[in-house]
Amino acid sequence: MTTRTDWNTWAEGRDAARLTDWLREVSEPDWSATVVHPLFDALAEGRLSEGDFAGYMVQDYGFVDPFTALLGHAIGQAPSMDDRVVLGQFMGMLTSDENSTFQRTFDAFDVSAAQRETPDYLPETLAFRELLHDTGQGGGYAEILAVLVVTEWIYLEWALRVTRVDGLHPLMGEWIDLHDNHAFQEFVGWLRRRLDEEAERLDDAAFARMAERFRETVARERAFHDAVMPR
Ligand SMILES: Cc1ncc(CN)c(N)n1
Numbered sequence: 001m002t003t004r005t006d007w008n009t010w011a012e013g014r015d016a017a018r019l020t021d022w023l024r025e026v027s028e029p030d031w032s033a034t035v036v037h038p039l040f041d042a043l044a045e046g047r048l049s050e051g052d053f054a055g056y057m058v059q060d061y062g063f064v065d066p067f068t069a070l071l072g073h074a075i076g077q078a079p080s081m082d083d084r085v086v087l088g089q090f091m092g093m094l095t096s097d098e099n100s101t102f103q104r105t106f107d108a109f110d111v112s113a114a115q116r117e118t119p120d121y122l123p124e125t126l127a128f129r130e131l132l133h134d135t136g137q138g139g140g141y142a143e144i145l146a147v148l149v150v151t152e153w154i155y156l157e158w159a160l161r162v163t164r165v166d167g168l169h170p171l172m173g174e175w176i177d178l179h180d181n182h183a184f185q186e187f188v189g190w191l192r193r194r195l196d197e198e199a200e201r202l203d204d205a206a207f208a209r210m211a212e213r214f215r216e217t218v219a220r221e222r223a224f225h226d227a228v229m230p231r
Helices: 004-011 019-026 030-035 038-044 050-077 081-108 113-117 123-138 141-161 170-179 182-200 204-228
Strands: none
Touching (some): 004 019, 004 204, 019 141, 030 141, 038 050, 038 141, 038 204, 050 141, 050 204, 123 141, 141 204
């Protein structure tokens, strides 16, 4: 289902077929279930309590730490300075604006020192951390790009989809803004283009690994958001 032959079959007869569109399609129903996840509607509509938002952000910071390391691997493995510049600029945003949103959220909602320093990660957070770590250690550039495309494209899609209420807590609004802005949209477009291009250079085995990594990452996204959704 995720071999190069499958991709070629899918692409045949389609005008301007894009690999990343196919990858998204073979990752259903997990892709759509994540984009339309009720957590994001609750967040945007002001129905997520401050405590639940802080709890989600604590778990998500457990994602962001190894994600930042993975981005470092991407910068190291990139084939050109052009790619390093784009990825490096995203790293700059992640470690300044986005990191600051987490820190100010923890301060504003009284997240304890213990929860910040030794967080109690859910099994789904731990599984996601492992995937990010393993991809950085063993994956090539295309496999790393596959993970980045999933995590950033999915966040762009939900952030574009939700309808925000007036009077939403500023930190919740800030979290949406970080994923709903022109620069982020451009970055996701660039990631997709680069994965479309890099996949063409892969041998069949590496292609299948890249495609499986994409699907696995989408499954992890869904499981993570199911787990952090307050019941
Ligand atoms: C779980 C998850 N996936 C993606 C993103 C967007 N970087 C995030 N912050 N958290």
